[in-house]
Amino acid sequence: MGLFRTGTVAGRAFIREFGWREGGKRILYGIREALKASSYSETPQSKDRMSSCERCQMYSKEFASCGEPTEFYLDADDNRKSLGCHCYLPLAVKAPSHDCWARVHDFPWGWPEKLRPLMKE
Numbered sequence: 001m002g003l004f005r006t007g008t009v010a011g012r013a014f015i016r017e018f019g020w021r022e023g024g025k026r027i028l029y030g031i032r033e034a035l036k037a038s039s040y041s042e043t044p045q046s047k048d049r050m051s052s053c054e055r056c057q058m059y060s061k062e063f064a065s066c067g068e069p070t071e072f073y074l075d076a077d078d079n080r081k082s083l084g085c086h087c088y089l090p091l092a093v094k095a096p097s098h099d100c101w102a103r104v105h106d107f108p109w110g111w112p113e114k115l116r117p118l119m120k121e
């Protein structure tokens with residue numbers, strides 16, 4: 001599944017879940033991150049990250065994304081959050097600073113430590 005379709009589905013979901021103002025901000029952030037990630041080349045690390053994602057229970061085969069781009073949940077403070085980062089992974093895994101959603105949220109699965117970024121942005 002391509003970036004355009006995944007981005008379109010994710011963008012619609014952001015507008016539906018957060019409204020035009022907040023959803024629009026999230027769409028612009030996603031576009032900025034996708035543009036940044038597209039400037040990086042594939043590396044052994046990015047290939048290993050992608051393999052790890054493809055084996056993960058969060059991976060959406062349909063959208064090649066981390067989580068289904070239409071799935072959200074409410075946290076303990078009633079804030080709406082995306083279930084997974086909703087990133088288009090063939091691009092996101094190439095950004096050295098990108099981290100695994102499961103690991104960031106302390107779930108016991110996701111990328112092995114050696115595939116995580118050394119420094120956060």
Ligand code: SF4
Pocket residue numbers: 052053054056057058059065066067084085099100101102103109110111
């Ligand atoms: S939780 Fe981590 S390993 Fe799983 S799909 Fe998302 S980024 Fe990939």
